Amino acid sequence: MSRILVIGASGGVGSALVAGWKARGSEVVTLSRSADGLDLTDEASVEAALGGLTGTFDAVVVATGALEIGGGGPEKTIRAVTQKAMLDQFALNAVGPALVLRHAGDLLPRDERAVFAVLSARVGSIGDNRIGGWISYRSAKAAVNQIVHTAAIELARTHPESICVALHPGTVATPFTEKYLGRHPAVAPEEAADNLIGVFEGLTPEDTGLFFDQAGKAVPW
Template sequence: MAALERAGAAASSGAMDRALIIGASGGIGSAVSAELSRRGVEVTGLSRSSDGLDVTDDASVERHLSALEGPFDLVFCATGALEIDGAAPEKTIKRLEPEAMLAQLRLNAIGPALVLKHAIRLVPRASPAVMATLSARVGSIGDNAIGGWYSYRTAKAAVNQVIRSAAIEFGRSHRHLACVALHPGTVETAFTEKYADSHPTVDAGTAARRLVDVMEGLTADHTGRFFDYAFKEIPW
């Protein structure tokens, strides 16, 4: 079913010429940038470490994005973190710390929301485009069967709601836009090494190839939805 959906989508989607990657210096962001460049896409990247972009600060996001000229066929927000300031995911609610939860919400939910707020002017209205945000399967309420990870799960669930709402709003003015959440799988990083357990992991290059395959297949029919790296839909 997923393969048929991918094939049908790819047949009707527009080719990507220009992409904007937010969080381009991170593991997934840099790998997606490289993969897009390999496929002949002109990539513009922004990040905190290279450009001083702070996605949690509205003025910073507005300043950096207002300096760009569109249109971009793809805007991909690859920012986020599993651990912030050493605060590990909570195995029990007894370990929940308000400041740690707020930090997760600022980076993993408010940050991508601000990107959507200021980047919508950079995507075309009359031709196909994609606005994709890196989410995580653990943000799915419907898929949550084991609990735990309160702050990270909550932040990812929040960004999923932002994406769903933005897709509805953007659909009124950008009828050819796909605004989606994407789950990359468990990507090998220093942070995920501690939490992978028995979950299969992939290197950043493999994750990037799979994500770009999905993004190339997206159309307006997919907007407001949540997909994994194999183009399988994840419940909200």
């Protein structure tokens, strides 16, 4: 039986991942702001939550994040950027996962296959950006992709069977996205979770440090 850690387990995708893994017979350990007081923008909160865990995990996923923080939604143009909105996005969507990744070596077994994934977003891809907008969110997701890639290189030195990746879950119909979907098609959280678990199951150590979508296809940086 696999042992899984889901951080951000109260969110739409996070809760669906918990249900999906439990349905497959896995033991799932959860952390979230609503249930455990975990605040990824507070270093002491992250240290206390992760420092209280015991044992290692076959998979760890950071499923936290937000498009809108403190009333600051995605910008339509660079002219709408504010310092506070950009710093808020980086604090939650880039620095938060980095603080969790500091513990990756303690959370994963050293000599067995294990996956550490951070939910990123295709809009964080520099190569795939052709329409502009959403400056702060895009930049924070691009930053977390670099954080994951760098952490993967370092983790492989001590955990050669580890796989550390960024994952795009697709456009998911949750409260996280409902104001911004427009005409874009979206999938239910349960479908997104099934897709992501399938990607988890297919990853190998050769994939570490990369960025994949919900179908397991590489996303350009």
